[in-house]
Amino acid sequence: MTTITARQRLIDAAVEAFAEKGFTATTTRxxxxxxxxxPAAVYVHHDSKxxxxxxxxxxxxxxxxxxxxxxxxxxxDPVDRLRAMVYDFSLWHADNSRVGRIVxxxxxxxxxxxxxxxxxxxxxxxKTMQDAxxxxxxxxxxxxxxxxxxxxxxLSLGVDLVRWFEPGGSRSGQELxxxxxxxxVRMTSR
Amino acid sequence: MTTITARQRLIDAAVEAFAEKGFTATTTRxxxxxxxxxPAAVYVHHDSKxxxxxxxxxxxxxxxxxxxxxxxxxxxDPVDRLRAMVYDFSLWHADNSRVGRIVxxxxxxxxxxxxxxxxxxxxxxxKTMQDAxxxxxxxxxxxxxxxxxxxxxxLSLGVDLVRWFEPGGSRSGQELxxxxxxxxVRMTSR
DNA sequence: GTCTATAAATTGATAGAC
DNA sequence: GTCTATCAATTTATAGAC
Numbered sequence: 001m002t003t004i005t006a007r008q009r010l011i012d013a014a015v016e017a018f019a020e021k022g023f024t025a026t027t028t029r030x031x032x033x034x035x036x037x038x039p040a041a042v043y044v045h046h047d048s049k050x051x052x053x054x055x056x057x058x059x060x061x062x063x064x065x066x067x068x069x070x071x072x073x074x075x076x077d078p079v080d081r082l083r084a085m086v087y088d089f090s091l092w093h094a095d096n097s098r099v100g101r102i103v104x105x106x107x108x109x110x111x112x113x114x115x116x117x118x119x120x121x122x123x124x125x126x127k128t129m130q131d132a133x134x135x136x137x138x139x140x141x142x143x144x145x146x147x148x149x150x151x152x153x154x155l156s157l158g159v160d161l162v163r164w165f166e167p168g169g170s171r172s173g174q175e176l177x178x179x180x181x182x183x184x185v186r187m188t189s190r
Numbered sequence: 191m192t193t194i195t196a197r198q199r200l201i202d203a204a205v206e207a208f209a210e211k212g213f214t215a216t217t218t219r220x221x222x223x224x225x226x227x228x229p230a231a232v233y234v235h236h237d238s239k240x241x242x243x244x245x246x247x248x249x250x251x252x253x254x255x256x257x258x259x260x261x262x263x264x265x266x267d268p269v270d271r272l273r274a275m276v277y278d279f280s281l282w283h284a285d286n287s288r289v290g291r292i293v294x295x296x297x298x299x300x301x302x303x304x305x306x307x308x309x310x311x312x313x314x315x316x317k318t319m320q321d322a323x324x325x326x327x328x329x330x331x332x333x334x335x336x337x338x339x340x341x342x343x344x345l346s347l348g349v350d351l352v353r354w355f356e357p358g359g360s361r362s363g364q365e366l367x368x369x370x371x372x373x374x375v376r377m378t379s380r
Numbered sequence: 381g382t383c384t385a386t387a388a389a390t391t392g393a394t395a396g397a398c
Numbered sequence: 399g400t401c402t403a404t405c406a407a408t409t410t411a412t413a414g415a416c
């Protein structure tokens with residue numbers, strides 16, 4: 001049995017609202033009413049509006065890191081692995097474009113302490129991608145001049161999806177992920 | 191003789207403030223005080239806070255389109271042209287990351303009418319990139335399966351710079367633009 | 381064209397009844 | 399754990415003096 005708590009309903013409402021209007025433009029009244037509650041109910045389950053943002057952002061960062069880490073461990077062949085990592089990372093951003101938008105665009109709205117906490121996830125994501133490129137170069141399969149720059153560019157393809165992607169648009173997430181994976185292989189293969 | 195009008199000083203202040211804190215989190219008092227004026231002075235020179243945003247956004251869209259259009263006309267060789275377009279577009283986003291951030295991240299804060307107006311510039315930018323790829327394929331020099339998707343991905347590399355690029359960081363704009371141009375050629379060459 | 385003062389509305393968060 | 403009512407602060411924008 002899956003019980004959806006009031007706390008979780010507020011988190012879901014916050015995701016909707018923050019993704020649609022941005023953190024600052026979202027009022028706590030808006031979040032409460034999307035969750036079918038009174039304005040005061042927000043503060044029974046969450047400390048503040050920023051604390052709601054942190055909860056969403058932390059979950060999003062965790063999920064994105066998890067996706068790319070699993071892909072990195074799925075195989076040892078450098079090309080297959082890179083393809084899987086780029087495909088899964090881009091697909092996650094398409095399938096979770098609302099959370100992704102909050103993760104990327106509301107990063108600056110976090111308190112410095114909370115920002116520092118999610119920053120560790122960002123560094124891990126970059127490191128995972130860099131390590132995959134470095135290993136592929138070491139195995140003599142990939143040809144990459146600038147590993148950190150190329151790693152960042154590959155992640156950019158996925159991240160930038162959250163800026164415009166909407167489910168039900170002219171292109172599916174799988175289609176875009178597949179395109180990004182193809183481009184990634186061309187960018188890095190010998 | 192270059193006279194900086196009060197109107198322009200307010201625009202400059204708005205660019206600083208919007209890029210730093212976002213449109214909604216920026217107060218008209220903040221803009222006024224950055225321009226060394228009283229809160230009321232804003233409304234002598236601009237109709238509203240959104241009208242200031244529109245002015246900035248329109249100038250930014252115009253400049254970005256201008257940059258990529260000039261690059262597209264600089265040569266007819268498909269590879270050189272693509273390299274120039276990606277290099278200049280990415281360099282513009284690094285050199286103008288504050289205006290670029292406003293262009294990209296505050297697009298939704300425009301009124302529907304103003305949003306429609308800048309949207310025409312966005313379509314022109316995409317079309318310019320698509321045409322360059324299509325022509326390169328037609329000349330038998332480039333190999334691109336998915337022209338609209340690849341064009342969008344190439345622009346993404348530049349656009350995504352505004353998310354994190356800061357002048358004086360570990361990498362220069364030229365360095366990043368050069369990387370993007372190299373990647374673009376690898377992504378599209380036969 | 382600048383200012384001070386303020387209107388009118390909205391905000392995040394809390395108090396206290398049930 | 400929910401609500402209604404409200405506080406205290408802040409917001410965009412305007413009025414009117416100089």
